[in-house]
Amino acid sequence: MSEMSREHLLQVVREVYDERDPVPAGLVERMQAAVAAEVAGVGLDLELMLLVEGERAFESVRTAGPETGSTAAYTLRFVLGEVELLVRVAPGDQARIDGWMVPPEPMTVRAVVGDGPARGTVVGESGRFEFTDLPAGLVRLRFEPHDPARPTFATPTFEI
Amino acid sequence: MTATEPEPRADGAPSEVWRRAEAAFDRWLADDPDGLSDLVATMTPVLWQVVRAYGLPADLAEDVVQSTWMALVRRRSAIVDSAAVGGWLTVTARREAWRTAKAVTRDHLSETDEMEVHLPTQRSAESAVVEADGSRRLWEAVDALPERCRRLLRVVAYDHRPDYAALSADLGMPVGSIGPTRGRCLAKLRVALIEAGEV
Numbered sequence: 033m034s035e036m037s038r039e040h041l042l043q044v045v046r047e048v049y050d051e052r053d054p055v056p057a058g059l060v061e062r063m064q065a066a067v068a069a070e071v072a073g074v075g076l077d078l079e080l081m082l083l084v085e086g087e088r089a090f091e092s093v094r095t096a097g098p099e100t101g102s103t104a105a106y107t108l109r110f111v112l113g114e115v116e117l118l119v120r121v122a123p124g125d126q127a128r129i130d131g132w133m134v135p136p137e138p139m140t141v142r143a144v145v146g147d148g149p150a151r152g153t154v155v156g157e158s159g160r161f162e163f164t165d166l167p168a169g170l171v172r173l174r175f176e177p178h179d180p181a182r183p184t185f186a187t188p189t190f191e192i
Numbered sequence: 193m194t195a196t197e198p199e200p201r202a203d204g205a206p207s208e209v210w211r212r213a214e215a216a217f218d219r220w221l222a223d224d225p226d227g228l229s230d231l232v233a234t235m236t237p238v239l240w241q242v243v244r245a246y247g248l249p250a251d252l253a254e255d256v257v258q259s260t261w262m263a264l265v266r267r268r269s270a271i272v273d274s275a276a277v278g279g280w281l282t283v284t285a286r287r288e289a290w291r292t293a294k295a296v297t298r299d300h301l302s303e304t305d306e307m308e309v310h311l312p313t314q315r316s317a318e319s320a321v322v323e324a325d326g327s328r329r330l331w332e333a334v335d336a337l338p339e340r341c342r343r344l345l346r347v348v349a350y351d352h353r354p355d356y357a358a359l360s361a362d363l364g365m366p367v368g369s370i371g372p373t374r375g376r377c378l379a380k381l382r383v384a385l386i387e388a389g390e391v
Contacts (some may be wrong), residue, residue: 037376037382039272040203041378041381041382042345042348042349042378042384043204043205043349044330044333044334044385045334045345045346045347045349045381045382046204046241047330047331048327048331049239049244049346049349050204050237051327052331053241053244053328054237054256055236055240055241056240059236059240059254059257060233060236060237062254062258063232063258063261064229064232064233065258066258066261066262067228067229067261067262067264067265068225068228068229069234070262070265070266071228071265072260074265074266076344078223092344139269140269140270140271140272140338142221144221144222147222148218149214149215149218149274150218150221150222150274152271152272152273153272154272162390165389166199174221176268177269178220178269178270180267180269181264186284187252
């Protein structure tokens, strides 16, 4: 049985069920409302980390970077309550970010790059994480603790 | 490929649905609330089909679909790679559907099955005769399959590269038998369609 005919048969199966047992009227809208209520209920508003160190490096890279083609690595430090985050950025077209979270906590961290696809990884037991081959541009790091009781938080946007 | 075999519709093919789900999830992560709405709109019809494959009545099926969405909101950190969002949703829905189907009585489920068998005839009477005839032949070909074939094919038809280990747990089938069973079920459907003059 060729791949094509298998795809065709599965398409027939989809056509049959889409027609005879379609998604009920209003189900999509009910689910959108339920999800919106859940998001409001658990308070998914991002808590924003504060940049406490590296602003100067951040500014100089932003102004001097494109002209000089500077790829000097720099360090940023963010805090939110008891949580402290150190980020070392190696800028460039294949930028690299090394992060260190104190205290360490199981969480998913995502590099959200402009309108492009987000990249995800998990913060290790040591509190360390890394992203490689990031495109140059604006990025923000978003942290989702695996403990659902803990809120999601994020850094402000910075340039790499 | 024969001349009568159309290209699969791109918008309904799981690969395309999964791609749209990934893009919507990424937009939600980038703080666009419409991203989540679009993800729900994209994946709810798929989740409906997957859950109904377990023979659940409409109200229970809707509960399972809703609890799947609640799980996404609460446990989104479990989806590290955005491309995995479609698969994560269908696995979560199948697991919950399987649990729910085991919990409800057998009587309840067999009533639902019987109702579904009568559905095509009622529907076709309401539709245009020629079109209904084609649809009815397709329906009959699918209906003629053994129950486990119908469930397996309905689940895999809406899934993009389903994971056999997860399928095995959610369908109550040994992992090694899923590939061969799927092959046999597709072969049976093909024969039924040929006999019905549809292929």
